[in-house]
Amino acid sequence: MHRKAACLKCPTLALVLLVMFPVAVTCAQELDKAAADFHFTDVDTQVLHDSKAIDEQYLKKGLVLQDPQLQPFLDSVGKRIIGNRPIPDQVEFKFTVLRDPMVQAFALPNGSVYVTTGLLSLLEDESQLAAVLSHETAHVFERHGYLENRSFRKKALTLNILQIVASAAPAGGNFSQSVQLFGAAVNLGAAVSSEIIVASVFGYSREMEHQADNDGLIALSNASYDPTAMARTFELLDEDSSLEYEPIQGFYRDHPKLTERRELALQYASTHKANKPEADDKKTYADNASAAICSEIQLDLSSRRERTAVDRASKLSDMFPDNPKYKVLLADSYRALGAKTKLPSPDERTRHGQAEHRKEYFSMTPEEEQKRLLAKPDGQAALHDNEATAEQLYKSALQSNPNYADAHRGLGFLFEQEGRYNEAATEYQSYLSMVAGTSMDHLRIERRLAAVRKLSDASMQSR
Numbered sequence: 001m002h003r004k005a006a007c008l009k010c011p012t013l014a015l016v017l018l019v020m021f022p023v024a025v026t027c028a029q030e031l032d033k034a035a036a037d038f039h040f041t042d043v044d045t046q047v048l049h050d051s052k053a054i055d056e057q058y059l060k061k062g063l064v065l066q067d068p069q070l071q072p073f074l075d076s077v078g079k080r081i082i083g084n085r086p087i088p089d090q091v092e093f094k095f096t097v098l099r100d101p102m103v104q105a106f107a108l109p110n111g112s113v114y115v116t117t118g119l120l121s122l123l124e125d126e127s128q129l130a131a132v133l134s135h136e137t138a139h140v141f142e143r144h145g146y147l148e149n150r151s152f153r154k155k156a157l158t159l160n161i162l163q164i165v166a167s168a169a170p171a172g173g174n175f176s177q178s179v180q181l182f183g184a185a186v187n188l189g190a191a192v193s194s195e196i197i198v199a200s201v202f203g204y205s206r207e208m209e210h211q212a213d214n215d216g217l218i219a220l221s222n223a224s225y226d227p228t229a230m231a232r233t234f235e236l237l238d239e240d241s242s243l244e245y246e247p248i249q250g251f252y253r254d255h256p257k258l259t260e261r262r263e264l265a266l267q268y269a270s271t272h273k274a275n276k277p278e279a280d281d282k283k284t285y286a287d288n289a290s291a292a293i294c295s296e297i298q299l300d301l302s303s304r305r306e307r308t309a310v311d312r313a314s315k316l317s318d319m320f321p322d323n324p325k326y327k328v329l330l331a332d333s334y335r336a337l338g339a340k341t342k343l344p345s346p347d348e349r350t351r352h353g354q355a356e357h358r359k360e361y362f363s364m365t366p367e368e369e370q371k372r373l374l375a376k377p378d379g380q381a382a383l384h385d386n387e388a389t390a391e392q393l394y395k396s397a398l399q400s401n402p403n404y405a406d407a408h409r410g411l412g413f414l415f416e417q418e419g420r421y422n423e424a425a426t427e428y429q430s431y432l433s434m435v436a437g438t439s440m441d442h443l444r445i446e447r448r449l450a451a452v453r454k455l456s457d458a459s460m461q462s463r
């Protein structure tokens with residue numbers, strides 16, 4: 001059995017359910033009854049205790065992204081989804097963003113709902129976020145964490161998860177930190193029931209996932225969100241749009257059941273009226289989620305996922321052409337591409353090509369990779385194009401806002417990379433005069449300035 005899926009992406013009975021509908025109804029009714037009759041036992045109290053411990057760990061490890069625009073936005077969508085439903089005993093709904101490239105959402109039994117920056121960057125509008133939250137909060141309302149913990153599946157599931165965590169973590173890769181943290185909790189066996197909290201990440205039984213989809217759709221409708229958003233969310237989760245060799249979204253890529261879940265969601269939506277999305281929805285969402293998207297772009301850049309960075313920054317920059325921040329992020333991304341093309345070549349897209357490039361990725365440093373690319377005319381052409389695009393973008397950002405210091409710093413790096421030391425020195429100087437010692441990287445840029453001045457003098461003398 002493969003359970004390589006985050007909660008939202010877990011298997012449901014789907015088409016099987018349609019065939020065996022009476023059986024499914026029994027299951028759903030049993031689940032409803034179990035949730036209604038729920039009373040805390042010692043085992044459940046342990047789960048509640050473990051949930052709180054996990055919350056504390058995330059905070060302590062610095063994985064929580066706190067942003068003054070994103071947080072109230074997330075809270076407001078969560079509040080709208082919960083509506084005026086009675087809150088179960090020992091539940092306090094809390095919505096939190098985790099800095100994690102893994103596309104993931106999960107809820108702990110105490111009402112802590114987590115969405116990753118990876119997921120927020122993938123979604124397109126508020127109703128899709130609402131679809132995610134409606135599914136996750138349904139698990140909490142229905143007491144799935146506690147019920148799963150009492151079930152016989154616990155041990156088998158834990159074993160499975162241990163295997164997945166061990167096999168999916170690439171050496172030195174960016175494997176999801178939030179999942180690693182769960183893995184560590186399981187490995188240590190620190191708490192009796194912490195292994196079951198893992199189920200909230202990796203998914204519950206098919207019946208529970210189906211129920212969460214179903215309840216989620218009802219909650220979406222009740223909150224006046226378009227229920228087709230749930231179907232679109234499944235589509236997005238199912239798309240293999242990765243531009244990289246590193247299998248960062250591997251948890252659901254080989255997952256077969258999202259199509260069926262999408263079908264069920266569409267069936268529901270076809271019989272329920274909803275407010276149609278507004279024209280500006282995508283733009284408003286991107287603005288509200290921009291802290292998560294920018295955090296992902298920075299992470300992409302520091303993890304050699306330059307193509308993904310270009311893709312994400314292009315979308316932001318296209319939506320907000322007057323914002324110099326996004327233009328500079330896009331310029332940084334093009335600069336980081338170096339001799340790499342913006343999109344993978346047909347060869348790189350083949351299975352063999354991907355395997356070869358993945359091997360290189362893990363065996364070469366970024367410098368070695370660039371050197372290998374520059375040995376070919378294609379690589380030289382790509383470098384020339386990417387550098388020209390970056391320069392034009394930095395300059396365009398400065399045109400709209402001449403005091404945007406980061407654009408000067410970026411140009412400094414770019415000119416230095418191109419051997420244009422004199423111009424690099426001018427840009428570094430402009431940057432330093434604008435940030436006037438207030439910037440974190442003041443010292444670093446002063447050192448770069450001294451270095452390019454030396455190089456500039458040396459090239460003058462050699463002429």
Ligand SMILES: [Zn+2]
Nearest residue numbers: 007008209212
């Ligand atoms: Zn789920």
